[in-house]
Amino acid sequence: MRILLVEDDDRIAKPLAEDLRHQYHIVDIAEDGLLGWEYSQVTPYDLILLDLMLPRLDGITLCKRLRAAGWTSPILMLTSRDTTTDKVVGLDAGADDYLVKPFDTEELAARIRALSRRSAESRPPILSCGDLQLDPSTYSVTYGEKDLSLTPKExxxxxxxxxxxxRVFSRASLLEKLWEFDQLPGEETIKTHITSLRRKLKEAGSSEDFIETVYGLGYRLRAN
Structure with a gap:
């Protein structure tokens, strides 16, 4: 899941983003509301974590602007304001959920999972291709009867x-979709990850071209 975290306090934003990355999310951080708006216009985020008190453009105004522009992905507000009135204002502005600071990271993870299920009801609970199965709820991957131990990027x-x-994904498109804006490596990084994935799949019993190279274009899956 690609997440936009709009939070101006580095003491909150950086450790929170790192924790979310450990949960296999891609996280971009916007330090103010206007930057959050600009990010949202160029990237299709699956979820926005939105602080209420922000410089340049406050969270309520940003939330209203996003909904007015047709933004349909979930928005979860993070704020130190805990009165009923504040919650009602946030929800009426278009937020899907509201979490009061300080919060437990496990509770945040549970709420993100709930919002993800709510916004992706049509997606299959387990993704598969031939003998390959991936369970997004447990981050587990198997090929046949064998478990695959993958790095987060793999x-x-x-x-x-x-x-x-x-769909065929080019190296550039994979970098754009799976790396944060400020951490983009070279395209050779994709080749390294694909090589490692192929090796692990082959060791589990797949064909060598289970991840197929479409020359001049990129990569796609090819079932045995």
Whole structure:
């Protein structure tokens, strides 16, 4: 899941983003509301975590602007304001959920999972291609009867390919979708991850071209 975290306090934003990355999410951080708006216009985020008190453009105004522009992905507000009135204002502005600071990271993770299920009811609970199965709820991957131990980026690449079984992804598009704006590596990084994924799949029993190279274009899955 690609998440936009709009939070101006580095003491909250950086450790929260790191925790979310450990949960296999891609996280971009916007330090103010106007930057959050600009990010939302160029990237299709699956979820926005939105602080209420922000410089340049406050969270309520940003939330209203997003909904007015047709934004349909979930918005979860994070704020130190805990009165009923504040919650009502946030929800009426278009937020899907409201979490009061300080919060437990496990509770935030549970709410993100709930919002994800709510916004992706049509998605299959387990993604599969031939003998390959990936369970997004447990981050587990199996090929046949064998468990695959993947790095976070390997998992993200495989999940993206499984969710788009007929699409060919170029190295540049994989970088754009699976890396944060300020951490973009070179395209050789994708080649390294694909090579490692192929090796692990082959060791589990797949064909060598289970992840197929479409020359001049990119990669896609190819069932045995």
């Amino acid at each position: 998992y993200m690449i495989l999940e993206l390919l499984l969710r788009n079984p007929t």
